[in-house]
Amino acid sequence: MNSFLSPLHSWTLLDSWIVVIGALSAMACALPGCFLLLRKQSLMGDAISHTSLLGVVAAFFVSHWLVEAKVISPATELSVRHVTMCVGAIVVGVMSAWLTESLQKLGNVESSAALGVVFTSLFALGLLLIRAFADNVHIDLDCVLYGEIVTAPLETVGNSGVPRAVIVNGVVLAINLLLTVLLFKELRLSAFDPALATTLGIPAQVMHYGLMGLTAMTLVAAFESVGSILVIAMLIIPPATAYLLTDRLPRMIVLSLLIAVLSAALGHVSALTLPLLISRSIGIADVRDASSAGMMAAAAGFLFVMAMLLGPKYGLVVRVWHRLLLKLRIAGEDVLGRLYRFEESAPADLSATSERVALLRKITSQSRVSRLATWMLIRRGWLIGSGSGVHLTDIGREAARTLVRSHRLWESFLAKHFVLGEGRFHESAEQVEHFLDPELLAELDHDLDRPGVDPHGRAIPN
């Protein structure tokens, strides 16, 4: 009972439902989110989440008015209320995308500015409508827009015991999955190259509005059960995380779904355990409660940071590692090059004068990196001996010769084509020598008409 994991021992069906609802809504959001991200319109989701207020309120008033006018019965209105509100949100969602574009074109303003103007005004209009008329009618915004995931499992369908939120988000996920699979190539092309899509008869503009409508529908369905913070987070973070992990769109979509599920599970488990762990470790009274929705969003953020750090291709750790390897290679090649020049100026059979010892030491142990590089060259068999008694082996000398050749050819190339101060040749060649491959060397040699000596008059080895 003392462990911070103890809340997990009392895991109930309710907890499972919370994770399922979180996972379903997160997956439903991740699908349109992937395409929004690739269109560089991630914040469109945020905007639509605001404007859908207007859609929901407008839908409410329209159906209310229809009931008043006795076109439909109150019972019908109640049974289709959620569908009407969804439709309202979709209409306003598409409208806000269209308004944003029109404003951008007609007003000649930048797209993010247009978006800002549209979504704040439509949101304000929604608020205004509520203020103006909501006193006469009962509109429960809490239930429509600002749901709470912890209470969502309590509202079940009939006596099946299945929470309504599971059904709603499950249906939305199924719709999104179906559309993503069926329209995969059309969605991909109109995100990548809308002009080509249009010329091929796939109207990119219509696809764009369709995506906006789909996003609005997904958002409204998810809002009701899990709340707005989580929805906006799930629309953006799992796709962004998946984007860091792969170079292929199908894989990115599958990964974003997995990350969505993982965030939901990890989030709820941490909501149960983390408060206790933290409150105990800092020695205050036990805190047992944290917002599950909030923790799910935080878990998604955590996974994103992990992907950023540990991603296989673009992760920070991998990049630092590659940079380190490059640094080591360059340091090793510098040691080789200097030893070669040293042999050039002082034949190897000369007895070890103190000057020679000092010079060699300087070459091989100038810095920690060059010491490490020297050690690696010895292990590789390119150098033998140690410290001041170090020599190039035959293979090592071969490699060193190529390097010095690169250096001097590049100096000659610069001298031929650029007007530079004498010192500058060497500086540039010190960098470039590590990156010239045989092909480029052959080209340089050809361009320079096989020169024998570099601009300083030193022989260019073959």
Next chain:
Amino acid sequence: MSTSVVVDHEAMQEPPPRAAAAQSPPSLVPLLIEDVTVAYHRRPVLWNIDYQAPSGKLIAIVGPNGSGKTTLIKAILDLVPRAAGQVLIFGEPYRQQRHRVGYVPQRTSVDWDFPVSALDVVAMGMYRKIGWLRPVSRKFREAAKQALDRVGMVDFAGRQINQLSGGQQQRVFLARALAQNADLYFMDEPFAGVDASTERAIVDILRALRESGKTVIVVHHDLQTVHEYFDEVVLLNMRMIAAGPTADVFTPDNLRKTYGGKLALLDQLSEKMAQPRSR
């Protein structure tokens, strides 16, 4: 008028009229532009363009920056609205002839960090043929591979597109156009920012397309190579300066008209139309 007569004839014959129509096109003009004017924000950028492209030729559109070259192509392809005028592709509106038109946009017009491979991009050229709602089948992937092979890029098929050099990216775009297998191509600056070997490869492909009877219209920047690469040239600077066989049209005098300061008047007028009340 003559087109509709031809269609009437074929409608009366037994075999499906579509098949018959597909056999007759050689007699038709690949591209006919009549009195096309385009405006952005009220400001006209192209004035009264008339042009008739000959069939099976390599045609360059040449003109200074901002002369409306890209806009002309986009107006032909219904990507920007025309303020006036009409365009006929093989005698019909573009809408009906989409399948016979290939388009290579400027390389910089797309996001090269997009998570797709070179092969994926090439396959995009065949999406129309594949049809709505269907995945890219093996047959089309093979065709995409062949198109990549024609531009010497088959070894890069699986590469993510941001790992390609500028020249390689342009070749992928070209392969995509080949995969479209169109009769009339529009290419927007395919030579921009490519290496010498890619330029040669592109020229070879263009010539091969001409050999097989295709018409290729290219927005081109390098005046040095116009004579060598193109049969026809269209000189454009907001209006049509001249158009015709390169030898006749690509003259110092016409170039001076295209690039010189003679258009100051038109430009000023444009400005005024954009701001009608600014006086």
